[in-house]
Amino acid sequence: MRLITALWFVLAVACDARAQTAPSLTVADVDKIIGQALGEAAARGTNNGAIAVVDRVGNVLGVYAPNPANIPLLTITSGRGIPANNGLEAVNILPATYGALAKAITGAYLSSSGNAFTTRTASQIVQEHFNPGEKNTPSGPLFGVQFSQLPCSDLARFGEAPGIGPRRSPLGLSADPGGVPLYKDGQVVGGVGVLFDGVYGLDLKIEDYDQNLDELIAVAAQQGFEPPADIASRITADGKFLTYADVDKRDLKSTAAVAVNPANYVAVAGYTPAGRRAGAAFGTVGAGLRPEGRVEYPAVDAWVLDDGLGNNRYAPRNGLAPAAANGGLAAAEVRTIVSEALKVAFAARAQIRRPLGSYAQVTVSVVDAESNILAVARTPDAPVFGTDVSLQKARTAVFASRPTTTSELRAVPAVTLIPGTLSTPPLASYVDAAQALLGPTAFADGVAFSDRAIGLLARPFYPDGIEKQPPGPLSKPYAVWSPFNDGLQLDLVLPDIVARLDGSPPPPQGCTALPRSAAAGPGPGPTRLANGLQIFPGGVPIYRGSTLIGGVGVSGDGVDQDDMISFLGLHNAGLALNSGVGHAPKERRADTLDAAGLNPRYVQCPFTPFNTSREQNVCSGK
Amino acid sequence: MKRLLFLGILMLATPVSAATLSPDDTDLGRITAAKAADGLVIAVDADDKMPLATHVVARFQNNQPLMRGRDGLWAVWDGDPAHLDDVGVIPAEGKFSFAIFDRLPAGLFFPVSFTVIVQGATGLTSGTLVVDGP
CATH class of the missing domain: 3.30.450.150 (Haem-degrading domain)
Structure with a gap:
């Protein structure tokens, strides 16, 4: 399909009547x-x-x-x-x-x-x-x-x-x-x-x-x-x-507003010019999030990201790594995974919403095995933070499940950003700790990690929450741990955060010094974790048979709901597609690992989670 | 007219005109759309290479990269380098000059990264220039 240059840029702006x-x-x-x-x-x-x-x-x-x-x-x-x-x-x-x-x-x-x-x-x-x-x-x-x-x-x-x-x-x-x-x-x-x-x-x-x-x-x-x-x-x-x-x-002590001085609306480099302005109406093309219109996802009331010109930024597409022709995800499969995950969300009883009995509101992201974005879609009122987080989760599940992760982390050296104030260790230190816990082939043997499993290794106590236990291998020791110093998650992106404290734009390949997607072709394909690692539940890797071909991430409701929506969404898509797409073989999942006598949990689903049925253990055996 | 355009664009491309493409994708820097309003040519050192093929790819913050055809048209690119069109750039005065556009198109979804690619005997080399919104 070829488009003439003029048409490329002349794009109709579709205004949604509801959004007005x-x-x-x-x-x-x-x-x-x-x-x-x-x-x-x-x-x-x-x-x-x-x-x-x-x-x-x-x-x-x-x-x-x-x-x-x-x-x-x-x-x-x-x-x-x-x-x-x-x-x-x-x-x-x-x-x-x-x-x-x-x-x-x-x-x-x-x-x-x-x-x-x-x-x-x-x-x-x-x-x-x-x-x-x-x-x-x-x-x-x-x-x-x-x-x-x-x-x-x-x-x-x-x-x-x-x-x-x-x-x-x-x-x-x-x-x-x-x-x-x-x-x-x-x-x-x-x-x-x-x-x-x-x-x-x-x-x-x-x-x-x-x-x-x-x-x-x-x-x-x-x-x-x-x-x-x-x-x-x-x-x-x-x-x-x-x-x-x-x-x-x-x-409050105040009884009245104070008149503002318009000259005191200051510029923040990279974020805002001086002055003030009106906000965008949510749900419109101009806000970048709007109803999809049941064209791409006819079975669900999906919303999508818009490029401001009326185009879905992340409409389903073929995977690049592996290529769809070589067993990778086809666009139709991506569409089915997203659609099935959203169906689970619409049926699920929300954890963090009122009134009780509301359905879960989430964003779903799908990536291929090199973190190229294949689709992003959401329910109408999902919290906005889940857009970025769902993508982080999809990429994290893929990254941790790739057999190259050990070598790729080992290649990232220590970085001194401000001597005595800001630095990161060589990321090999996390690999060493992980291999001490999980065995010498950790993150090099193709074990399938969900976000829940990875997250358990990234807590300051292992097992999670048990005082005086050593840290998880991807965490800082508790003596120096805090939400501002949590381990691999921050050390992967700290140089990128610091480099942008002047407001400068992101690099086109995104965050981290990890390799870029080779399958994206010459140029700035995304790095493995191009918007950062995420370490709370809600993402699983996608397989065709025993081959890793991508990841799906979900974010926006309770973490068990997010977990269930990603897990069941992929499972149900596998049943609908019957093309070999589905979860990792059970024997390859992280919950088969012996990690200091414990099996890292792969997924945890809520009990009796649906508004639409009384089914109880919905993820069991899948 | 074309020559005038070229000279004007060379001025815009000054920061990248001395760069050499590389297998790891050379960072050709960033410019604002305002600076490219009257057109954009990316000029890079030819490094005494005769190309087997040359390509241009445009990427946005979405999942629909485009490739430039020899006829100046843009088409959706599936991400496979084997499917890239040859834009037929040949070295002149020691440089490859890739014409990206004559005039900044309206309605562009910024930022756009333009990757110029040379296929040589030993493989692909490339460089990327990012154009940020106005």
């Missing part, structure tokens, strides 16, 4: 939000920091600095006393604007019409125990999510001009209280992030109620844009309530 009614933030809204934040800051006697407002897909609508000539620096710290030269711990060279941006994006990306999550929620679910501080409990369900939406991602959009999303974040997702979502008519329209206290950290003690300055200002900023009460603070995971915020409007 989606609420969005106006410039007046942005001023109001900022003014309310300034009012609370003034009432608390502080006037130096940064406030950021973004829309639901991460477009920066304004970054406000009350004192633009003297924007304070933030200090990254977990509060565990870990010195510099341990990941991002003790880094104090970044302006508060970066922290505010990451917090605003987190509030927007983690939330939906069914759940309102904040950076305080994030803090609760990324630490070594869930709940934090409860000894010998497993790690948080979204352990590792902080290193997503990275500034080097090959999927996330970037640049100062607003446009389609999802957009990148300078520091990934934030667990520092003071980032909250913004709602209109019960729908997420964005997020606001505040950094006035100079600390970019997290909450180690969740059993108390903090009067956190940033959170107080953020809650003040949010007045008039709050989520429905039913979807904040009433959502559980593992029987534990997920915290929304430690303060509410009764704690």
